Amino acid sequence: MDKQKRKAALKQWKHxxxxxxxxxxxxxPGQLHRLLDYLDAHLKACDHTTKLTAIFLHVEQxxxxKVFSWLGEHGGYCDCEVLANLTDLDDSLQAPPPAPRIVSRQKQNRTPRSLDTAAGWNLANLPAPWRIANLYAANEPIRLTLGKKDGCTITIVESPMPPGDQASDEYWSSLWYSRTALPPRGAVQVTHGAMAxxxxxxxxxxxxxxxxxxxxWVVPVPxxxxLEIRTELNRCAGDLPQIATLISCLTGGQA
Known part of the structure; x- marks a missing residue:
């Protein structure tokens, strides 16, 4: 067998x-790759559970x-082991990246959206480290992010809250479940007046x-x-004061 035939046979065998x-x-393979990306972005310190993996699997339905059994066969018994032991397999499953498509800057639509909102805030000069995450997406609600990552976001919703009894904790817990699409697990804590x-x-x-x-959620009267604010459990305590300061700055008032 000549060299070219051996290469072809090896390629066919690998395929x-x-x-x-x-x-x-x-x-x-794509879901495995996204799972590892998700763990890499959110895993701060392993608590020897698969809590983060479970969140991803639930969102992906x-x-x-079956997935946990398969991950265990490959050494993934907790979040950090999934990330550490499945990376090589993920690399082997990824197809070669396509050649980059070069797009002329002149052809890109880089027209900033209008910053007018029902809140009446001046968003043109947001204080650092806040920024507008979707400045060029005119069809989306304006979304503010704290820093370069999306760990903490504020979405300005140009409509009233859904109908219901906002004095009831059940109203807010149901809203949380509808936004996260996560299954019930433990008690949901509702805190009214969480920020000054x-x-x-x-x-x-x-x-x-x-x-x-x-x-x-921040709701005006009337x-x-x-505002729909999303943050994470491990950073919530640090984010809330910065969110309150931003809102006070934008409204021109003092908390």
Whole structure:
């Protein structure tokens, strides 16, 4: 067998091996890659559980029992082991990246959106480290982020809160579940007046020790618009004062 035939045979064997491996996976190579990206972004210190992996699998609507069994076969018994022991496999499953597409800057639509909102705030000069995450997405609600990552975001919703009894904790816990799409696990904690805000603004914080996402809603009187704030359990305590300071700055009032 000459050299070219050996290369072709080796390539064919590797392709067949990859196909067999993918066929036996309870998640796609793309989902595995996104899982590892998610763990890399959110895993600060391993607590020897698969809590973060479980969140990802639930959002992706994957069969948890099958995926956890498969991850265990590859040495992934906790979040940090999934990240450490599945990376090489993930690399082997990724197809070669396509050639980069060069787009002329002149052809890109880089027209900033209007910054007018129902809140009436001047968003043109946001104080650092806040920034507008979707400055060029005119069809989306304006979303402010704290820093370069999306760990803490404020979405300015140009409509009233959903109908219901806002004095009821059940109203807010149901809203949290609808936003996170996570299954019930432990008690949901609802805190009214979680932040010291200017007059005419009310805040409600919703979180649970069982899951990472934390939501806080700021509602004006009257209820014509609202702020939907998303942060995370491990950074919530540090984010809330910065959020309150930003809102006070934008409203021109003092908390």
């Amino acid at each position: 067949a091996q990859r196909a067999d491996l993918v066929a036996g996976m309870p998640l796609s 994957l069969e948890m029992d 805000l200017p007059a005419g603004l009310r805040s409600t914080l919703v979180r649970t020790p069982a899951w990472i996402p934390v939501f806080c 209820n014509l618009w609202n």
